[in-house]
Amino acid sequence: MRSFSESYREAGVDITAGYEGVKLMSAHVKRTMIPGVVSDIGGFGGLFAPDLSGMREPVLVSGTDGVGTKQRIAQLLDKHDTVGIDCVAMCVNDIICCGAKPIFFLDYIAIGKNVPEKVATLVSGVAEGCVQAGCALIGGETAEHPGTMAPEDYDLAGFAVGIVDKPKVIDHSATRPGDIILALPSSGIHSNGYSLVRKVFDVEHTDLNVYSGELGQTLGEALLTPTKIYVKPVLACMAAANIRGISHITGGGFYENLPRCLPAGLTARIEKASIRTQPIFHLLQRMGDISDHDMFNTYNMGVGMAVIVAKSDADKALSAFHAAGCSAYIIGEIVPGAERVVLC
Structure with a gap:
């Protein structure tokens, strides 16, 4: 039996739109696949096996951020294919400050009404950001929020994890006058x-x-x-x-x-x-x-x-x-x- 809830749809949440969104975004996600990705999208967790060869003390570095009110410009222009790059950038640019190479990313989209094509376009930007950063998009979540957000509104946030060998962490302690x-x-x-x-x-x-x-x-x-x-x-x-x-x-x-x-x-x-x-x-x-x-x-x-x-x-x-x-x-x-x- 296929998953479908008429009662839930009448309350404002169409779960079939979510399934359609996942199908549409799959091609974008595949662009980000790098060695180490173990799982495909759609599971309960994203799996990644990092390559630790040559590292004496591997350290994971994480960062999370969103796009902020810049996404209002995207909504006014009805152009949603670039704010995903912003979302990735705000996370990976933080963790590279420690010297950590980003290895994977997850996104979260809260949206007033789940329009699969719009969500897939948002994810296309996230995927492009991941390609530019050299990391994999291994999971995410789209949550439909009827009654708490206007139908055309959304909020995009993300989470990145990187890795660095501890002796190579940039900790700023070596900074000297004259630098x-x-x-x-x-x-x-x-x-x-x-x-x-x-x-x-x-x-x-x-x-x-x-x-x-x-x-x-x-x-x-x-x-x-x-x-x-x-x-x-x-x-x-x-x-x-x-x-x-x-x-x-x-x-x-x-x-x-x-x-x-x-x-x-x-x-x-x-x-x-x-x-x-x-x-x-x-x-x-x-x-x-x-x-x-x-x-x-x-x-x-x-x-x-x-x-x-x-x-x-x-x-x-x-x-x-x-x-x-x-x-x-x-x-x-x-x-x-x-x-x-x-x-x-």
Whole structure:
């Protein structure tokens, strides 16, 4: 007998739509399969057998996050194939800061009404993010929430697990005065500060499809640009140089995130003029009349990740990043001081 509940459907939950969604997303999930995947989607748990060869003390590193209110832009534009990349990026970019290679990912979608094609499109973005990060999408959950969410609304979150040999964990303790700070360019606003973005641009009452000469694209395209995933460039740099610290510049901007990879008594001195800031930030600051401090305390301002290396390793690190397709550049150095971050 097939699984079906007329009573449950009358209450707002169509379980057959869930089955159809799983069928539609299967092709996307298959793109992410890497060695180590033991199970297929649809079971009660995702199974993964990590390759521990060459590791003396394997350590698992986990991270979880969501897309936040950026997904409202996707809903307004009815474009749902990229926010999944954001979801993966926000998790894997955190765990790579420890030097951990992501190995698998799980997603969770809460949605007002389960439209299988829409859910499959959301998962296609998650799968693309996993491909970019080199990890497998081994499971997830879609939950229909009638009466608590509007039919077109959804919330997307995820969970990543990575692995690193304990002697190779980047713990920031080796950071010294004179070390160089490298910027890994962002793709734009990424996935933070969108409550302020939505207020400044009044997105509920603005045509997001109008082309902007200043941006070189529509406002909607600029706001929906997916978060850059830094896993592969950072792994390439780790193989070529000694990374002493990594900071993922997310919510809280420079002032909150750079101190997270600094030992006490050290300051990150950033040359503001060296930062390559995209037009979307200038437009946002001007239209919102936002101070420099608040911009750098909320947004990445063009720097998605900051990497600290010894001065003697700077050229090797830059070469490794460039060879991996990441146009890293120098934005500052580590100096003694009590103030954690100085922009000059």
